[in-house]
Amino acid sequence: MCLWQKINKVNAPLKTVVILLVASICFGQQRGIVLEPGGYVGQEMKNRPRDGQLWMGLCPKDGAYQWIKAPVHVLHAHDSNDIDGVDTHISFAGCAQPVLLQKGLNVPVMRPIVTTLSKADGSLQIGAPLQLKFESHIYTLKIVSPQSDGIAAGSQLVFDDGEHQQVLFTCAANCNSPSWELLWAGDADFDGKLDLYINASNHYAAGNHMLLLSSLKNGTLLGKFGAVTFPVS
Secondary structure (H helix, E strand, O other), X not given: OOOEEEEEEEEOOOOEEXXXXXXXXXXXXXXXXXXXXXXXXXXXXXXXXOOOOEEEEEEXXXXXEEEEEEEEEEEEEEOOOOOOOEEEEEEXXXXXXXXXXXXXXXXOOOOOEOEEEOOOOOEOEOOEOEEEEEOOEEEEEEEEOOOOOOOOOOOEEEEEOOOOEEEEEEOOOOOEOOOOEEEEEEOOOOXXXXXXEEEOOOEOOOEEEEEEEHHHOOOOOOEEEEEEEEOOO
């Protein structure tokens, strides 16, 4: 169930009321498909691409990023230790190390993307909000947790644009010491607003990499385009 809370915040000098929307994660069905290059074991890959199929890759280029449309290369190897007996390796012809691969988002190719944070800079810690400056706006990504020594059940990943807040992920009752991370931040959909690629899961050995776009918002700040998950093995 999606829970919404409206909070009235009064600015005394101006006597104005700002409505803050605090939303639990309620993205509904994803709009597209997201993958990352690398190896997938058994049933880890839900959306297996075809070898030679064209995908869009978010690629570094001269200190910036851009979308590049190019084929993916898919290699399958037999593994008798897996339930389905098949391991899959994905590579991308467009660049050596794309942040992610996607299908379903129609964006210009080879056009520089305004980027705030690259893949190596976004480790998130309790009590240490991450500030992101994009154009003339300051955004904050932070962990709100019921305990100070780690992410636990009920911990939330909160995105704040200075006027509105959105809970992007809440750790479930079976929460088991995960690490949350901002993998990339920039204007991926070219609408002039900040988009995020984050990793937020319930387990330290699992991954849940979500591409969240401002152009897909529905009364919130961001909407879910797609995700690639790495379950606990």
